[in-house]
Amino acid sequence: MTRNPARTIHWLATSLAVLALIAIIGETHHASAQGANSRANIMQVTLDGPVGPASADHIIRAIDQATENNSQLLIIRLNTPGGLDVAMRDMVSAILASPVPVATWVTPSGARAASAGTYILTASHIAAMSGATNVGSSTPVSAGGSGEDLDSKIINDAAAYLEGLAELRGRNVDWARQTVTDAANINATEALQLGVIDLLADDLQQLLAQLDGRQIETEAGQVTLSTQGAAVETIDTNWRYDFLSIITNPNIAYILMMVGVYGLILEFYNPGGGIAGTIGIISLLVGAYALQLLPVSYAGLALIVIGIAMMAFEVITPTFGAAGVGGVIAFALGSVMLMDTNDPAWQISLSLVAAITVSTGALVIFVLGAALKARNAKVTTGVEAMTGELAIAREDFETRGHVQHHGEIWQAVSRTPVRKGDRLQIDHVDGLTLHVSGVQTAPNDSHSNQH
Known part of the structure; x- marks a missing residue:
């Protein structure tokens, strides 16, 4: 069949037109998507509560996510009483090194950026607050009771750190020192007047409207914000944050560590099951991971280990209570000293310490005591239980013959001659042979009574 050239050309032209139209539509959609993304590439994350390992991990990951998404701005909604210095x-x-501008916004009304929150706010590229919020009281909580010289060093270090951040961002350096040395605390209006923050905003739209067109210097260079009418994507917490929030609670970390110790003790008491030992090892490892994220006093941790060891030593080698009492005291002191911070939010509850101390002492004394008593008890079953018991000679023999023990006939070996009916003591068992020695000789007519 001969194909019509005109129809072929028409078909090709139509196909090309359709493909061109599809390409144009796709490009238009891509361009509009890019335009939408350029207006929606603002991200926000919330820090509400004490500053700790979980919240630090969450904020740092949010900065990384904003960087990967090429966002033009990351907003941190802040409300914190403070927290751990390391976190x-x-x-x-992370904020200082961020190529994405970070705007920390103390919100909602009634929120605060106290202690560690002041440092986070000051370090941010943009510092904002809502009405009826406050900032300050940045004296390190670790200062106090450690010695005057050490306190001065801690305070001076913190003051210099905050002053450096304020100077970097062009904010009030004098107040930065004052909030550390004198625990100065001011509201949002005063903070704006003193140059502690950059702007006031009671809602997100106000914040975005004031930020529109601002030029921000970051590690990656200067960024001009285009925030007017932009959509904002919220970065929610995930399972990692929830997991860290739970295990880095000092009380939970302490309990996990002790559950690990209990599991190993119970495994020692009843070896072979494996369940207690498995739970103990897992709990001990998770507790150890949590503790390495927290400010732990290694002296306190050493006292806990020594306390448990002393209580175990009391069970193994009784010292009339001296080691046991000393172990309980060392364990209690170590538990109180375990958290190397004066911040109440990161202290172990004293009632929990008391309960764990009593239960640990009881567990070590009673469980280990029972285990040792069971291990040292005389064997009552099996071949080992036959040693020391009596057997009856079934026949006369000089060195080797047969004896009866609990109704069973055994081969026996004796160093002295044996008469039928003699009561013989079993010295030890060698396979299916009993090694015996004479205890009581049978009377002359005993032969007639043995069968």
């Missing part, structure tokens, strides 16, 4: 410094370092 705060990790967050500040």
